[in-house]
Amino acid sequence: MLGEQSSKTQGATSNVAGNGAGPPPLNDADLLDMYRTMVLSRTLDQRIWQMNRQGRAAIVASAQGHEAAQVGAIRALDPERDRFYIYYRELTTMLALGVTPLELLLGFLAKDGEPLSGARQFPLHGALDRSRRDIVSFSNVVATQLPQAVGVALADKMRGEKRVTVAYFGDGASSMGETHEAMNFASIHRLPVIFFCENNKYAISVPLSRQMNIESISSRAAAYGMPGIEVNGFDPVAVYEAVGAAANRALSGDGPTLVEAVVERFLPHTSDDDDTRYRPAEDLEGIRDLDPIPATEKLLRASGILDDALDQEIKESAQKTVNQATEDAENAPFPEPHDFYEQVYAPGSPGDQS
Numbered sequence: 001m002l003g004e005q006s007s008k009t010q011g012a013t014s015n016v017a018g019n020g021a022g023p024p025p026l027n028d029a030d031l032l033d034m035y036r037t038m039v040l041s042r043t044l045d046q047r048i049w050q051m052n053r054q055g056r057a058a059i060v061a062s063a064q065g066h067e068a069a070q071v072g073a074i075r076a077l078d079p080e081r082d083r084f085y086i087y088y089r090e091l092t093t094m095l096a097l098g099v100t101p102l103e104l105l106l107g108f109l110a111k112d113g114e115p116l117s118g119a120r121q122f123p124l125h126g127a128l129d130r131s132r133r134d135i136v137s138f139s140n141v142v143a144t145q146l147p148q149a150v151g152v153a154l155a156d157k158m159r160g161e162k163r164v165t166v167a168y169f170g171d172g173a174s175s176m177g178e179t180h181e182a183m184n185f186a187s188i189h190r191l192p193v194i195f196f197c198e199n200n201k202y203a204i205s206v207p208l209s210r211q212m213n214i215e216s217i218s219s220r221a222a223a224y225g226m227p228g229i230e231v232n233g234f235d236p237v238a239v240y241e242a243v244g245a246a247a248n249r250a251l252s253g254d255g256p257t258l259v260e261a262v263v264e265r266f267l268p269h270t271s272d273d274d275d276t277r278y279r280p281a282e283d284l285e286g287i288r289d290l291d292p293i294p295a296t297e298k299l300l301r302a303s304g305i306l307d308d309a310l311d312q313e314i315k316e317s318a319q320k321t322v323n324q325a326t327e328d329a330e331n332a333p334f335p336e337p338h339d340f341y342e343q344v345y346a347p348g349s350p351g352d353q354s
């Protein structure tokens with residue numbers, strides 16, 4: 001059954017949801033929608049990687065291997081209510097939040113119309129117009145988004161606004177000082193935050209064993225007095241359940257939760273990295289067998305939710321969408337130099353001639 005793999009709860013309390021409530025069960029339409037987003041994300045990610053190899057996209061931090069974790073997390077949240085402090089590997093998160101494949105491709109090709117920074121930053125960096133979605137990724141500097149997320153959650157609590165702020169980060173970021181400060185502060189003040197760690201076991205070339213002398217990132221939660229949940233990040237339903245419980249806890253006023261989704265990085269750290277220099281080939285062969293997309297397809301078929309015709313329609317539709325977005329993005333103009341003062345620098349900054 002989908003979601004059968006259990007998640008481990010560690011930390012100060014085993015009552016992860018605070019009020020004991022998990023998220024509502026997913027229905028067939030939810031599961032199909034999640035699968036559709038995963039297929040679309042993989043198709044788009046493959047296209048972007050291909051365009052990088054052709055010299056058309058400057059740099060890519062691929063989300064391949066992270067799709068199930070990202071889609072499961074968003075399904076448990078409210079895109080209109082909640083705040084998303086993402087990092088650079090969140091292609092599936094962006095799609096699940098309603099950012100379009102064309103908008104994302106405009107970012108990778110540095111074209112006009114990219115909504116986060118006007119294509120002035122590393123792809124997936126910047127901030128979306130808040131009236132649409134509260135997505136923020138101001139900096140590539142690892143772990144800076146965690147204290148920012150905690151600060152905005154403190155503001156929400158002080159204003160009495162009920163929403164969840166999610167801070168996304170990798171295993172490498174979990175070793176940074178900002179991460180510890182953010183978790184400690186959020187727990188002391190019982191802030192409505194979910195610390196969502198996508199543990200792909202590498203920080204560029206540094207394996208987990210060289211970053212920490214413990215087995216599980218989620219076990220760190222105990223040190224801050226909050227629950228930590230380790231979950232199989234290849235199982236979208238298990239991630240949905242873990243993040244849903246954490247969201248209920250946050251909304252009940254019981255404070256933050258650390259959710260560790262254990263995934264794999266199928267490709268090098270970025271398109272500029274050569275992982276053959278530090279990662280044994282057999283390590284990669286084994287992990288491909290666990291690919292969450294064919295695994296989810298198999299489970300949906302076994303549950304009678306998916307058949308050949310529907311699967312073909314989902315895959316063809318993803319391909320068609322990505323082909324159209326590629327054509328449109330390639331035909332889009334580059335931004336005008338002066339747009340710099342619209343999204344990255346404030347009007348009136350040094351150099352602004354207007």
Ligand SMILES: Cc1ncc(C[n+]2csc(CCOP(=O)(O)OP(=O)(O)O)c2C)c(N)n1
Pocket residue numbers: 089140141142169170171172173174200202203204265269
């Ligand atoms: C403070 C800081 N140090 C180093 C870097 C260079 N850097 C960029 S990504 C990265 C690895 C981060 O790994 P992890 O948090 O595990 O995320 P992943 O990329 O594996 O998803 C590093 C060291 C940086 N951007 N910021």
